[in-house]
Amino acid sequence: MTGERRKFRREGADTRRQALVLATLDLIAEQGVRGATVRAIAERADVTQGLIRHYFSTKDELVQEAYLAHMAGLTEQTFAGVAERETALGRLAALVVASVTPPVVDSASVGLWAGFLNHVRQDARMRAVHAQTYHDFRDRLERLIVAALEEAGRGPDAGQARRLAIACNAVIDGLWLEGGALPEAFEPDELTGIALTAVGAILQLDLEEAAKT
Amino acid sequence: MTGERRKFRREGADTRRQALVLATLDLIAEQGVRGATVRAIAERADVTQGLIRHYFSTKDELVQEAYLAHMAGLTEQTFAGVAERETALGRLAALVVASVTPPVVDSASVGLWAGFLNHVRQDARMRAVHAQTYHDFRDRLERLIVAALEEAGRGPDAGQARRLAIACNAVIDGLWLEGGALPEAFEPDELTGIALTAVGAILQLDLEEAAKT
DNA sequence: GCATCAATTATACGCTTGCATAATTACGAC
DNA sequence: GTCGTAATTATGCAAGCGTATAATTGATGC
Structure with a gap:
């Protein structure tokens, strides 16, 4: 033996x-x-x-790499079907819908994000990853917003574009968070409708129509 | 000795x-x-x-009580100055401003919230506290919204009121989160203006004017 | 086949953790 | 005063943690 x-x-x-x-x-x-x-x-x-x-x-090194992978995956999932749309408005609508729909909205995913946040607040490198992920996403969102507004004949100035992006990003993040943290609090597809209406109201664009195409 | x-x-x-x-x-x-x-x-x-x-x-019991205390404190801080306003619109504006201003917006506070989220996902009692805190806040927000809309001569039906409250809550939560998690990403008072504009756009009310009073 | 070497396993150390239990002490009742 | 008791301290334990290091083994080139 x-x-x-x-x-x-x-x-x-x-x-x-x-x-x-x-x-x-x-x-x-x-x-x-x-x-x-x-x-x-x-x-x-x-x-x-x-x-x-x-x-x-070190274990922290592994955790950091995991964080990077998670955030990259999240952004990728969110933007997955966006480019296929023909109009800028359609692309924006697709992004909004994807942001508040599984697999992006997901309890485990939100939990993961929250679990990392405390590491983020303490580790400088993780803070850098966090800031970059946030700004990357918001910049891409801002470009979609500007394109959709220009398509509608309204070109916002830089300051307006920034503020609109921050606001729309907040709606998306808030709904993502709540949908993930409290799945049973919302009807199926309810978040989608609310997100499109709210972002549409902020930008004064009809996203609900654009989402159907 | x-x-x-x-x-x-x-x-x-x-x-x-x-x-x-x-x-x-x-x-x-x-x-x-x-x-x-x-x-x-x-x-x-x-x-x-x-x-x-x-x-x-048990330690979990202490943590649970701490969570309860934190959430209660957060809600209290947010609604602190709201009742003093005379008009419903003013109360709503005050709530929005308080939600995205220190001490409610605060890195430690957001970190605390995130730290608890994972406990929330695993412990049934903490999940109950979480759900109740969320719904309490959203219900109070919904009542303020309905009052402000009625004051403007527009009474939303129940479904509309619910959806508007969810959307406004998402804006507030999203900005709270980002302001707390990335303090250096925003100019002073920037969040206040964005929050008022965005919530105002969703509800089609002029909150910025109401906030000045 | 055999040597080589990195990939992988095995084992152990020191530290911290949450929890338990026994010994003390402050403080109000009488 | 002194007595009882609940509040508080002191001490210890078993388990789990991250990390270190030495021993093995699978694959590759010749």
Whole structure:
């Protein structure tokens, strides 16, 4: 009876890092940051805990990479179908709808985001990622808004565009948050209608019509 | 040389519980949930750790009470100056302004809220507190909105009122969140103007004028 | 096949955590 | 005063944490 050592396969660095990041996100989403221990992450990724230290010199480094991956994924999901629309108004409507619809609106996703926020407030590098993600999203939103307004014959100046983007972004974020944190508080599709109406009211554009196309 | 035992004063249960809750909130705000250990809380409250178990049968119980206290305080701060206004429109404007102004908008406060969110997702009682806080706030907002619209001669039906309240609440929450999470991203008073304009646009009311009074 | 070497496992250390329990002490009742 | 008791401190424990390091093993080139 030899002490049977665990069998394993060698994997490339990228594969393993990604698997570890995914396991981390899964766990934080399911059980909060508390549940994402080194041991739990390793088990979820079907690996022993020592390997984590082989790929990440510290746990915070892994968490930071996971945060980056989550935020990038969120932005990507949100903008997924946007470019396909032909009109600027249609693209804006598509973005608004996607922002308040699964898989973007999701309890686990919001929980993940909240779980990271405290790390963000304490770690300078994570704060940088946070700020950049926010500004990236808002800038893209602002460009869509400007394009839609110009399409309607109304070109806002820079200050107006900035303020409109902040306001629309707030509506979207607020609904995203509430839809994710309190799923049972809203009827199906209710958030979609509210988001289109509210953003439409702020911009004085008919987004509801544009969303149907 | 007697082993000098620490001196102490006896306090009423309410005083001590409140002090412990306050210490907990301080620590979560400053260092995130990680930093709010039983020992750290006790030290902050100038007490030894055993006392916590004397007043709370478990740490989660203390955290839950702290959450309740934080949310109640937040709502109270937000509605603080609202009733003083004479017109319904003025009250609504005051609420909007207070929602996006310190001390309601505050990095620590947002961090606190985010820190709790993961507990909320896992503990049924905390979820109940969360849902109730949200609905309380939104109901009060909805009543202010209905009053302001009626004052302007437009009475919305129940469905409209609900949707308007959800939308306005989303703007407020979104700006609160972003103002707290990224304080340096906005000019002073910028959020106030944006909030009034956006909520005004959604309701088709002139809140900016009403806010000046 | 065999040597090589990074990928992976195994084990352990020191620290912190939440919780329990026993020993003390302040303070009001009488 | 002194006595009882609830409030408070002191001490300890078992479990879990992140990290470090040494021992193994799978794949690759020759």
